[in-house]
Amino acid sequence: xxxxxxEEIVDIAEGTRxxxxxPHLSTCDICRAQxxxxxxxxxxxxxxxxxxxxxxxxxxxxxxxxxxxxxxxxRRSWADLWTWPRALVPAAVGIAVIVAAVILGxxxxxxxxxxxxxxxxxxxxxxxxxxAPDDPSLNFVADLTANLxxxxxxxxxxxxxxxxxxxxxxxxxxxxxELARLIKEEVAxxxx
Amino acid sequence: xxxxxxxLADLDEAALVEACLAGRPGAFDLIVxxxxxxxxxxxxxxxxxxxxxxxxxxxxxLRAFRGLKSFRGHASLSTWLYRIGVNVCLNRVSVKTPPSExxxxxxxxxxxxxxPADRLLQEERGARVRAAIAQLPPKQRATLxxxxxxxxxxxxxxxxxxxxxxxxxxxxxxxxxxxxxxxxGFEP
Numbered sequence: 001x002x003x004x005x006x007e008e009i010v011d012i013a014e015g016t017r018x019x020x021x022x023p024h025l026s027t028c029d030i031c032r033a034q035x036x037x038x039x040x041x042x043x044x045x046x047x048x049x050x051x052x053x054x055x056x057x058x059x060x061x062x063x064x065x066x067x068x069x070x071x072x073x074x075r076r077s078w079a080d081l082w083t084w085p086r087a088l089v090p091a092a093v094g095i096a097v098i099v100a101a102v103i104l105g106x107x108x109x110x111x112x113x114x115x116x117x118x119x120x121x122x123x124x125x126x127x128x129x130x131x132a133p134d135d136p137s138l139n140f141v142a143d144l145t146a147n148l149x150x151x152x153x154x155x156x157x158x159x160x161x162x163x164x165x166x167x168x169x170x171x172x173x174x175x176x177x178e179l180a181r182l183i184k185e186e187v188a189x190x191x192x
Numbered sequence: 193x194x195x196x197x198x199x200l201a202d203l204d205e206a207a208l209v210e211a212c213l214a215g216r217p218g219a220f221d222l223i224v225x226x227x228x229x230x231x232x233x234x235x236x237x238x239x240x241x242x243x244x245x246x247x248x249x250x251x252x253x254l255r256a257f258r259g260l261k262s263f264r265g266h267a268s269l270s271t272w273l274y275r276i277g278v279n280v281c282l283n284r285v286s287v288k289t290p291p292s293e294x295x296x297x298x299x300x301x302x303x304x305x306x307x308p309a310d311r312l313l314q315e316e317r318g319a320r321v322r323a324a325i326a327q328l329p330p331k332q333r334a335t336l337x338x339x340x341x342x343x344x345x346x347x348x349x350x351x352x353x354x355x356x357x358x359x360x361x362x363x364x365x366x367x368x369x370x371x372x373x374x375x376x377g378f379e380p
Contacts, residue, residue: 006361006362006364006365006366007358007361007362007365009365010361010364010365011361037368037369037372038365038368041368041371041372042340042368044321044375045321045325045336045340045368045371046340047317047318048317048318048321048322049318050232050233050236050237050322050341051236051242051315051318053232053242057246058228058229061224061228061232061246061249061250062221062224062225062228064246064250065221065224065228065249065250065253065254066221066224068250068253068254069220069253069254069257072254072257072258
């Protein structure tokens with residue numbers, strides 16, 4: 001004799017399946033007893049409510065959650081910063097160097113050719129812009145590279161696409177020392 | 193806590209979640225306000241005492257806030273919160289067996305038109321059943337609570353707990369059998 005499966009008893013007790021669909025019930029006292037008990041327990045359990053807390057509790061709960069979420073926000077933003085892809089850092093350095101090289105190229109023509117856009121720019125009517133007060137940091141970079149010609153810049157890798165970062169990160173020890181000396185000197189001079 | 197922006201109150205569930213993600217002040221407060229009762233009741237049914245249910249409810253909302261970006265809107269926000277709630281409660285009950293409250297400790301404010309004696313009797317019955325539910329094995333407990341008190345279908349429960357509909361029904365069947373044993377000769 002195959003008794004009803006638990007799923008079948010649940011379906012019949014909940015009313016999603018009729019007793020007529022299980023003829024076994026009419027001949028099996030065990031299954032009928034299980035179905036009866038299941039129905040009784042459904043009735044017992046369904047009549048039980050959660051005790052209502054004090055009306056003040058809901059406001060307190062909201063306040064607690066609000067405080068916990070507020071405490072979470074700063075931590076989350078710092079965590080987000082920490083999880084920035086590390087590849088962005090060298091990329092940012094590279095972009096900064098490229099921008100500096102472009103600015104310097106436009107301010108101090110190294111080898112002006114007849115059709116060079118930079119030469120056209122410098123020969124154009126930008127005198128007012130060049131006479132405007134300069135950003136001290138740009139002056140600093142301009143001073144450092146005043147004697148740098150195009151060939152030297154190319155050799156240093158500053159003129160090739162995507163190679164500026166390589167140039168910065170592959171300085172020799174002596175070059176690094178010289179760069180550090182120049183930076184210290186300039187910082188001392190500017191009183192920063 | 194500042195009161196929720198009145199304009200937020202008109203937003204539907206999806207728009208409210210968007211507002212939260214956009215950092216609109218008060219948006220998450222409104223989610224809490226809308227769902228705090230059902231989340232608290234879910235937690236209370238698991239642990240059968242107010243203090244733990246209160247702590248668990250806070251934990252549920254905090255986890256919801258952290259995971260709001262992962263809410264895709266495939267299920268309702270309440271179902272998503274129940275899923276978090278069940279996980280939080282299952283984690284808690286796996287490390288701690290909470291003490292259920294005695295009837296004197298519970299803060300009833302039920303004002304139904306029963307005589308004091310009848311009300312006391314009903315409260316006592318309710319407390320016994322809640323305490324018995326809180327002693328069921330965790331999955332059986334979760335199944336019974338979601339089915340009986342949160343009107344979730346067997347399929348929804350299967351989605352929340354993982355597993356098949358058949359397994360959910362079997363869990364429910366065994367939960368009722370075990371509950372009957374725990375209640376002993378208790379007459380409803």
